[in-house]
Structures are given as structure tokens and as C-alpha cells.
Amino acid sequence: MLKPTYKLPTMPPDVTLETVAVLKALNRASRALADLKGHAKTIPNQGILIDTLALQEAKASSEVENIVTTQDELFQADVFPDEPPSPAAKEVARYRDALRLGHSRLQETGGLIPNSTLIDMFRLLKDRSDGFRATPGTALKNERSGEVVFVPPQDPNEIVALMTALERFINDDEMSSLDPLIKMALIHHQFESIHPFPDGNGRIGRILNVLYLTRTGLLDIPVLYLSRHITRHKADYYRLLQAVRDDGAWEDWVIFMLDGVAETAATTLRLVEGIGDQMRAAKHRMRAELPKLYSQELLNNLFRHPYTRIDYVLNDLTVARQTAARYLDTLAEHGFVEKHRAGKNNYYVNTGLVQLLMTVSEEELNI
Numbered sequence: 001m002l003k004p005t006y007k008l009p010t011m012p013p014d015v016t017l018e019t020v021a022v023l024k025a026l027n028r029a030s031r032a033l034a035d036l037k038g039h040a041k042t043i044p045n046q047g048i049l050i051d052t053l054a055l056q057e058a059k060a061s062s063e064v065e066n067i068v069t070t071q072d073e074l075f076q077a078d079v080f081p082d083e084p085p086s087p088a089a090k091e092v093a094r095y096r097d098a099l100r101l102g103h104s105r106l107q108e109t110g111g112l113i114p115n116s117t118l119i120d121m122f123r124l125l126k127d128r129s130d131g132f133r134a135t136p137g138t139a140l141k142n143e144r145s146g147e148v149v150f151v152p153p154q155d156p157n158e159i160v161a162l163m164t165a166l167e168r169f170i171n172d173d174e175m176s177s178l179d180p181l182i183k184m185a186l187i188h189h190q191f192e193s194i195h196p197f198p199d200g201n202g203r204i205g206r207i208l209n210v211l212y213l214t215r216t217g218l219l220d221i222p223v224l225y226l227s228r229h230i231t232r233h234k235a236d237y238y239r240l241l242q243a244v245r246d247d248g249a250w251e252d253w254v255i256f257m258l259d260g261v262a263e264t265a266a267t268t269l270r271l272v273e274g275i276g277d278q279m280r281a282a283k284h285r286m287r288a289e290l291p292k293l294y295s296q297e298l299l300n301n302l303f304r305h306p307y308t309r310i311d312y313v314l315n316d317l318t319v320a321r322q323t324a325a326r327y328l329d330t331l332a333e334h335g336f337v338e339k340h341r342a343g344k345n346n347y348y349v350n351t352g353l354v355q356l357l358m359t360v361s362e363e364e365l366n367i
């Protein structure tokens with residue numbers, strides 16, 4: 001049996017975490033996050049942000065794992081869920097579904113994240129029926145050299161015991177008075193070190209981050225996703241994860257995560273503001289040019305689905321198919337959406353929104 005290379009600490013680790021450098025980074029992150037939380041409230045229908053950003057996050061998070069889809073492919077898979085998507089688009093869609101499942105469980109449990117939620121998200125993401133690792137043999141290797149860098153716990157009973165302790169730390173706020181943002185960094189590290197699942201640990205760990213921020217009230221809805229930050233700084237991310245295990249470098253790790261929160265909150269804020277501006281502009285123009293057609297539900301539909309279709313409009317507005325088709329065709333004639341055809345189906349693209357979603361991610365990636 002492989003010999004684990006790191007003795008996992010109990011949470012929180014017995015080290016000084018509230019150093020001056022950490023508190024400075026915490027201050028910056030907390031302010032940026034509070035700003036984002038405030039602005040997210042101004043979007044009329046919160047489902048718009050949840051759905052749109054979840055799809056963006058699904059794409060970014062899957063890219064960490066080298067599952068790459070184009071924006072178009074992703075939106076196509078979203079607008080035609082019954083068509084067979086590419087394997088990559090399918091896996092990205094499953095990530096989005098796992099994220100949604102996590103969020104709805106959070107609401108159902110009154111704000112808890114039990115291990116059963118993590119296991120169900122894993123099952124959905126990987127389309128499997130098992131759960132925590134039951135057989136030894138897992139070792140993390142350097143992607144390039146193939147050298148083993150870390151051997152996580154191997155004994156299934158130990159994995160369950162560690163995950164039970166982590167579950168308590170996640171859900172019992174009284175266990176530590178540290179700021180929830182610092183706790184999020186600790187939880188992510190501990191989760192990745194336990195590496196409880198046979199696969200998908202990076203992705204489930206990244207969903208856990210945003211669920212935790214929502215659970216602790218730092219966000220009202222899941223809108224802050226660190227995956228892009230992690231992809232951009234992947235080498236640092238792996239190095240710092242490992243430096244905690246090798247040298248106890250918790251401070252650097254926590255600062256890395258806090259900086260990620262600050263940067264990502266600022267970028268997401270720009271995106272949320274952009275969505276808000278576009279919605280207001282579309283609302284004014286639609287009311288002026290198409291007063292008989294305008295409704296808040298129709299506007300919400302165009303922003304909830306960057307690619308929309310007749311069925312979505314007829315469901316959201318409870319109108320007849322012909323009416324929904326007429327609405328979308330009229331909107332296309334007036335330049336609110338672009339009409340496209342895929343096989344026998346039409347779909348309608350909110351090009352302004354798609355452009356915005358792409359620009360923000362490209363800017364952030366410095367493309």
C-alpha cells in the first residue's frame with residue numbers, strides 16, 4: 001500500500017494565521033466581496049446571475065482539468081439539451097448541474113453543506129454511483145514529469161473520519177473564530193489534501209468554495225468563482241498547496257486564496273454591472289419601441305439564457321408557441337437578439353450579453 005506523505009492537521013491548524021500580511025489581504029478581499037454582494041442584489045432576477053455565471057464557471061473550472069469547450073458549443077448545449085453534445089460540453093454541463101444541486105441543497109438544509117451533498121455532486125459530475133475512495137492506490141503526480149508529489153490518505157476509514165471532521169468544521173461556525181474567508185482557504189486545502197473522491201476533487205473543491213461563501217452569508221447567491229484565478233495561476237496554486245504540506249507555509253496559501261477572492265470579486269463586479277447596464281438599456285428601448293411586447297419576464301428570459309429558444313419563452317411567459325415565436329422574431333427584427341438556425345430548430349442569441357461574457361473573461365486572461 002502507498003504510504004501517505006502528509007499528516008493532515010485538525011482544523012484549524014495550530015499556527016498563527018492572522019498575521020499582518022493576511023489581515024491586509026483579508027481586508028482587500030472582504031471589501032471587494034461586500035461590493036459584489038451589494039451589486040448582485042440590484043439585478044432584478046437573481047436566477048439570471050446564478051444561471052449565467054454558473055455556466056461561465058462550469059467552463060472555467062473544467063478548463064483547469066483541460067476540458068475545453070467554446071462558448072458557442074456550451075451555449076448550444078444549453079439551448080438544445082436533448083441534442084448529443086461533445087463529450088467536453090457534456091462534462092461542462094454536468095459541472096453546472098452539480099453546482100446547481102449544491103446550491104439547492106444549501107437552501108433545502110437551511111444553509112448546511114453535509115458530506116452527502118458533496119457525494120451527490122460528485123456522482124452527478126462524474127456520472128458514477130460510488131462516493132469516497134474505497135480502494136487504495138491514489139497518488140498525485142506532477143503533470144509534466146510524472147513524479148509523485150503527494151500521496152493522500154489511503155485507508156477508506158481514515159478518509160471517512162477526516163471528511164467527518166471537515167464536515168463539522170464547515171458547518172459549525174463556533175469551532176473557530178477565524179474569518180470565513182480564511183476558513184474557506186483552510187477548507188479548500190484540507191479537502192484537496194484528503195482528496196476524498198476517485199476523481200473530480202479539484203472541481204468539487206472549487207464548488208465547495210462558493211457554497212461555503214454563500215453558507216456563511218458573505219454572498220447571498222453563488223456568484224464568486226475562483227476557477228479562472230486558479231487556471232491563470234495554476235503553477236502557483238499547485239506549488240502553494242504543496243508548500244503547506246512540505247513546509248507548513250499556511251500564510252502564503254491563505255494570501256493566495258484571499259488575493260484570488262479580491263481579484264475575482266472585482267472582475268465579477270464589472271460583469272454584474274455590465275449585465276445590469278445592458279438590462280436597463282434593453283428595457284428602455286423595448287418599452288419605447290415595442291411597448292405591447294415588453295414584459296419583465298421576457299427581458300429576464302433574454303438575460304437568463306444568452307441563447308434562447310421558443311420553448312424557453314413560452315414556458316417563462318406561459319404564452320402559446322405562436323406568440324412566443326412572434327415575440328422572438330420581432331425582437332430579432334429590432335436587433336435585440338440574432339436569429340440562428342441549427343438543423344430544424346431556431347435559436348436566438350443575445351449577442352450583447354455573449355460579447356460581455358467573453359470580453360470579461362478574455363480581459364482577465366489578458367488575451
Ligand SMILES: Nc1ncnc2c1ncn2[C@@H]1O[C@H](COP(=O)(O)OP(=O)(O)OP(=O)(O)O)[C@@H](O)[C@H]1O
Binds near residue numbers: 141193200241242
Ligand atoms: N500536489 C498537487 N498537485 C496537483 N494537484 C493537487 C496537488 N495537491 C492537491 N491537488 C488537488 O487535486 C486536484 C485535482 O484532483 P482531481 O484530478 O481528482 O480533480 P479534477 O477536478 O478531475 O481535476 P482539476 O482540479 O484539474 O480540474 C487539483 O485541482 C488540486 O486541488
